[in-house]
Amino acid sequence: MIYYLISFILSFLVALISTPLFMRMAIKYNLVDHPRTSVKTHKIATPYLGGLAIWLGFTVTLLAVRYATSFPTGTLKSLRGILMGSAFIVLVGLIDDIKTIGFKAKFLWQIVVAIILINFDIRIKFITPQYLADILTILWVVGIVNAINIIDIMDGLSPGISFIAALTFLFIALPTESVYVNFTAAALAGGIFGFIRYNFPKAKIFMGDTGSMFLGFVLAALSLGTSYTKINNIALYSPILILGIPIFDTFYVMHLRARKGKSPFLGSKDHFALRLEMLGLSRKNVVILLWIISIILSFSAFLISRVKLPIAILIYIIILGMAIFGGWKLSKIKMD
16 A cells, blocks of 8 residues: 555656646747637636646656566556557647647547557456457547546646546555556556646646546546456446546537537537536636536445445436436526
């Protein structure tokens, strides 16, 4: 357990120290997000590159523990897959932050990093035949990468949700043999915690696509790394709750855009977080509210991994009903 705490602290310190450095670098080279289009939700120009600070803390930490700790068989292979894939997706995100590459190209490279995970045996393992499991793994990884990116519309929202998710994966995996999940989750949570000091409203720096795609990739990999429970089979779907906020917003936005005849891949202000803001909540309060909801969903996922099948089914039904009702009520709000 002490190694996981050390991983969290080391990643936190690296991200905390490096974030201001990347902030100054972004300003120097004009890597700044200007609110020039109608889909932008911030008011002032803000530097990018915060995602590099999270990634640096994460990578330095995993490389450090790799040489300072004895791992069980298979753990090093899994860590190499995550480190390789995360470096690749960070590069793609950085290119997109500097010069937009379009959603089709991003989808292609996201598929590539999903295949990297599969080649390192980080995949869905409870579905047969294997080719079907691999296809679903690719869809899951690409979906989560984009879901985390989609909710990156308010200061602190996406990194905060990702922080909660990372800790939840850590707590659920702790009793198991999935050591790489524990170290990866601790390092990711620490890096986010160091960065969010500068990203909480009002943000001094954004993490950009570099950060959001990196977070989505690692969270997707974490979700594939543990069995969740031996008590009931449907606990395998716990990641849907742990990542409930980004998954819900993704489908919610796609549904609303499709109803209007718009492409689901083009930006708009249909997000349910923006609808909460229209109710009169400040952005800071919207972010805190969604953090609380994410904690509740994550705790529900944790409970599902510890209870018997009938109670687990009841928890899923209650949450699904509340999600449908909440989405219906929010869809009644008229957006400017």
